[in-house]
Amino acid sequence: xxxxxxxxxxxxxxxxxxxxxxxxxxxxxxxxxxxxxxxxxxxxxxxxxxxxxxxxxxxxxxxxxxxxxxxxxxxxxxxxxxxxxxxxxxxxxxxxxxxxxxxxxxxxxxxxxxxxxxxxxxxxxxxxxxxxxxxxxxxxxxxxxxxxxxxxxxxxxxxxxxxxxxxxxxxxxxxxxxxxxxxxxxxxxxxxxxxxxxxxxxxxxxxxxxxxxxxxxxxxxxxxxxxxxxxxxxxxx
Amino acid sequence: xxxxxxxxxxxxxxxxxxxxxxxxxxxxxxxxxxxxxxxxxxxxxxxxxxxxxxxxxxxxxxxxxxxxxxxxxxxxxxxxxxxxxxxxxxxxxxxxxxxxxxxxxxxxxxxxxxxxxxxxxxxxxxxxxxxxxxxxxxxxxxxxxxxxxxxxxxxxxxxxxxxxxxxxxxxxxxxxxxxxxxxxxxxxxxxxxxxxxxxxxxxxxxxxxxxxxxxxxxxxxxxxxxxxxxxxxxxxxxxxxxxxxxxxxxxxxxxxxxxxxxxxxxxxxxxxxxxxxxxxxxxxxxxxxxxxxxxxxxxxxxxxxxxxxxxxxxxxxxxxxxxxxxxxxxxxxxxxxxxxxxxxxxxxxxxxxxxxxxxxxxxxxxxxxxxxxxxxxxxxxxxxxxxxxxxxxxxxxxxx
Numbered sequence: 072x073x074x075x076x077x078x079x080x081x082x083x084x085x086x087x088x089x090x091x092x093x094x095x096x097x098x099x100x101x102x103x104x105x106x107x108x109x110x111x112x113x114x115x116x117x118x119x120x121x122x123x124x125x126x127x128x129x130x131x132x133x134x135x136x137x138x139x140x141x142x143x144x145x146x147x148x149x150x151x152x153x154x155x156x157x158x159x160x161x162x163x164x165x166x167x168x169x170x171x172x173x174x175x176x177x178x179x180x181x182x183x184x185x186x187x188x189x190x191x192x193x194x195x196x197x198x199x200x201x202x203x204x205x206x207x208x209x210x211x212x213x214x215x216x217x218x219x220x221x222x223x224x225x226x227x228x229x230x231x232x233x234x235x236x237x238x239x240x241x242x243x244x245x246x247x248x249x250x251x252x253x254x255x256x257x258x259x260x261x262x263x264x265x266x267x268x269x270x271x272x273x274x275x276x277x278x279x280x281x282x283x284x285x286x287x288x289x290x291x292x293x294x295x296x297x298x299x300x301x302x303x304x305x306x307x308x
Numbered sequence: 309x310x311x312x313x314x315x316x317x318x319x320x321x322x323x324x325x326x327x328x329x330x331x332x333x334x335x336x337x338x339x340x341x342x343x344x345x346x347x348x349x350x351x352x353x354x355x356x357x358x359x360x361x362x363x364x365x366x367x368x369x370x371x372x373x374x375x376x377x378x379x380x381x382x383x384x385x386x387x388x389x390x391x392x393x394x395x396x397x398x399x400x401x402x403x404x405x406x407x408x409x410x411x412x413x414x415x416x417x418x419x420x421x422x423x424x425x426x427x428x429x430x431x432x433x434x435x436x437x438x439x440x441x442x443x444x445x446x447x448x449x450x451x452x453x454x455x456x457x458x459x460x461x462x463x464x465x466x467x468x469x470x471x472x473x474x475x476x477x478x479x480x481x482x483x484x485x486x487x488x489x490x491x492x493x494x495x496x497x498x499x500x501x502x503x504x505x506x507x508x509x510x511x512x513x514x515x516x517x518x519x520x521x522x523x524x525x526x527x528x529x530x531x532x533x534x535x536x537x538x539x540x541x542x543x544x545x546x547x548x549x550x551x552x553x554x555x556x557x558x559x560x561x562x563x564x565x566x567x568x569x570x571x572x573x574x575x576x577x578x579x580x581x582x583x584x585x586x587x588x589x590x591x592x593x594x595x596x597x598x599x600x601x602x603x604x605x606x607x608x609x610x611x612x613x614x615x616x617x618x619x620x621x622x623x624x625x626x627x628x629x630x631x632x633x634x635x636x637x638x639x640x641x642x643x644x645x646x647x648x649x650x651x652x653x654x655x656x657x658x659x660x661x662x663x664x665x666x667x668x669x670x671x672x673x674x675x676x677x678x679x680x681x682x683x684x685x686x687x688x689x690x691x692x693x694x695x696x697x698x699x700x701x702x703x704x705x706x707x708x
Binding site for chain 2: 108109110111112113114115116117154160165205207209210211212213214215224227228229231236238239277280281282283284285286
């Protein structure tokens, strides 16, 4: 049985009969900003906050027409978020940093002005959860903060690897992506690139019915890098 | 002419489709963006107007607030499928249906692991009635017995000059009684009928528990002539969590690690924070107690009585004697503290349930099972009625 990333790669490659004819390869890195789209209306004095992380990807472009190309950008991306307590519980929080291997594939539309190109990329992606870390502070019920018999509890911190639980967690995440791309030609085969890409998950991070309220990652990735037109290709990445 | 324009010419020469034919692709992003979902939240705490609504609120609140789903064998989703039609057929204002609903609530919760779990009804004919699955489970046990108050037999063992004291003012309606003294002049003894010692000690109103604690703490700090300490937490339903540090913190000068707790971190059944250490915090003036410590427990040692026992048992010289405890080891606090644990369905019922899951230092969770003694000694009513306490006698035999 072929797993999902392999299938996506095969689909991508099978569409290309002369891969090296008009192909470019690059490397990009930057920051990610993730928000957690769910509903916590039942939770008292709790807010959801986005989290920043890093991303690293290897964009692979194949030009079909001067204004149209297909693109795949396999890479690693961190998707973070936190639940923060407010009011009298301020100081308690629970931050999750999840690392995914992600394979977005799609198409890009492009327009050029001299050395500058402006494009719009969009498509679908699949992500595979690799690793997670959870950090936070919570009330320690055995750690009363005062000696006067109050209901005030001291806070205890934690910082641990996330324990993947197949009963609860979806290892795979699928969704769509969209974003503008800029390219600046440095030489015949070299281009400086910058992209802002929005990823919207269509797969809840947790499984139903164990988790009755779905939760989706919504991620912005801001990256810069360089692209190199492969030998025998044109100078257009 | 730049490179792009030259390629445009090439494209025209080879009849490459113009970009406008593919402008439909531009419609794809907004279509995908339209996939964004509005997420509903089924958890509600509104006063119910139908039994169907009351059931839904109860089921969802238990689903998100219960902390022992990771080890509980109850299939809560199957419970929904089974009981939703039954509740939907009931009428909220009907007396017979209200009684019938109590039976359904009892059946659907009777296998829950959390031994703090209880339902108290606040509406109509069911007002002040309650469902406690742990007691229901115990009543089905062939070894079931009623609670026994050991205080009378305890004082029969104490040397003259022992102290007993009452406090019925600090927590009106819940009398606390404590006793201390020595046995055979060399064993320091302490017992209390429940845990509210810290509040009694700090109460500005003089009460009988204060001199009992004063004597016990003073002897702990000046143990000259003592060979052991005997604590009796039998028939103790637990109480104030502050008592853990207040009492156990008298036995150590260093934080005493005895277990771990974790609370829910989300609305999923299995959404947990990582485990954090459960420690006893040393109290001002405490000394490291090196004398052997023996703790008496029974089936009715519950909640804080079990936690206190487990905490002190983390000391290497401490041993536990008696029966396996009740198995209500997860403490609870107001729901807002962790966004889990106890909850209300306004005007209908209140639920008490643990706020944190507790795991002992050995990695075992004793919720629903009870903490086993090092020296099992069975309860013997006939012996107790004749003034002989086999469990206390076992402790004395270990000292001598």
